[in-house]
Amino acid sequence: xxxxxxxxxxxxxxxxxxxxxxxxxxxxxxxxxxxxxxxxxxxxxxxxxxxxxxxxxxxxxxxxxxxxxxxxx
Amino acid sequence: xxxxxxxxxxxxxxxxxxxxxxxxxxxxxxxxxxxxxxxxxxxxxxxxxxxxxxxxxxxxxxxxxxxxxxxxxxxxxxxxxxxxxxxxxxxxxxxxxxxxxxxxxxxxxxxxxxxxxxxxxxxxxxxxxxxxxxxxxxxxxxxxxxxxxxxxxxxxxxxxxxxxxxxxxxxxxxxxxxxxxxxxxxxxxxxxxxxxxxxxxxxxxxxxxxxxxxxxxxxxxxxxxxxxxxx
Numbered sequence: 001x002x003x004x005x006x007x008x009x010x011x012x013x014x015x016x017x018x019x020x021x022x023x024x025x026x027x028x029x030x031x032x033x034x035x036x037x038x039x040x041x042x043x044x045x046x047x048x049x050x051x052x053x054x055x056x057x058x059x060x061x062x063x064x065x066x067x068x069x070x071x072x073x
Numbered sequence: 074x075x076x077x078x079x080x081x082x083x084x085x086x087x088x089x090x091x092x093x094x095x096x097x098x099x100x101x102x103x104x105x106x107x108x109x110x111x112x113x114x115x116x117x118x119x120x121x122x123x124x125x126x127x128x129x130x131x132x133x134x135x136x137x138x139x140x141x142x143x144x145x146x147x148x149x150x151x152x153x154x155x156x157x158x159x160x161x162x163x164x165x166x167x168x169x170x171x172x173x174x175x176x177x178x179x180x181x182x183x184x185x186x187x188x189x190x191x192x193x194x195x196x197x198x199x200x201x202x203x204x205x206x207x208x209x210x211x212x213x214x215x216x217x218x219x220x221x222x223x224x225x226x227x228x229x230x231x232x233x234x235x236x237x238x239x240x241x242x243x244x245x246x247x248x249x250x251x252x253x254x255x256x257x258x259x260x261x262x263x264x265x266x267x268x269x270x271x272x273x274x275x276x277x278x279x280x281x282x283x284x285x286x287x288x289x290x291x292x293x294x295x296x297x298x299x300x301x302x303x304x
Binding site for chain 1: 089094096178
């Protein structure tokens with residue numbers, strides 16, 4: 001769990017810092033940088049799926065309804 | 074910071090190139106002289122052999138503590154740690170190792186700039202205190218060297234001008250009466266009431282951005298003068 005949270009924080013920091021730099025006009029959103037953001041968010045998606053599969057977080061259906069709630073403390 | 078004679082040198086140790094790019098551009102825009110290297114033995118070697126004023130270290134997990142210790146061994150300069158794992162135990166460990174600031178990921182680039190600016194200012198205050206340098210706004214006074222700098226550039230002051238500034242700097246923000254200034258700066262009666270204003274005027278030409286609208290050596294009407302730390 002701790003490892004997944006760390007990995008989530010690492011990937012989010014890449015996405016957040018780059019997007020902030022685009023918004024502030026500090027860096028151009030080149031295809032290389034956009035790819036870095038996209039890969040970071042894809043990694044976040046995989047990590048969130050792993051959390052769901054572990055039963056750490058409740059699953060949600062596409063319409064937002066919880067189907068189970070087996071979260072660990 | 075843009076006025077200092079030499080920009081502070083900062084080494085960013087970061088393995089993710091896109092994150093390193095972001096940090097470098099924000100820190101450069103803050104007036105710092107910034108380089109980036111991966112967190113590897115080449116980065117640590119560069120940290121060891123070159124002069125740095127501070128480091129930003131990506132210490133992603135608990136293994137980051139080892140990276141921190143390697144960097145601490147390489148240089149005594151302050152370290153800002155960015156980590157994805159900062160529980161109470163981590164913070165305690167980093168504090169024990171002597172880190173200066175810890176940032177939990179994800180962070181905003183501005184957070185890194187403000188933490189680093191704080192760390193550098195703190196380090197400069199310590200270094201100035203050890204060197205006996207006093208900073209007042211754009212001025213720095215090194216009494217041992219009898220040297221005054223404005224925005225980092227050395228000024229050529231006469232002995233009388235230095236004495237007047239030295240006395241005013243000993244009471245920053247306090248008004249000194251004309252009599253107090255004369256009695257504390259005059260040697261063998263070389264400063265008279267009528268010459269004090271001329272000395273102050275000449276001093277202002279050297280220390281003020283605009284001597285006609287002084288912001289550092291301020292006249293207190295009918296009383297005297299005071300030195301204030303206006304930027």
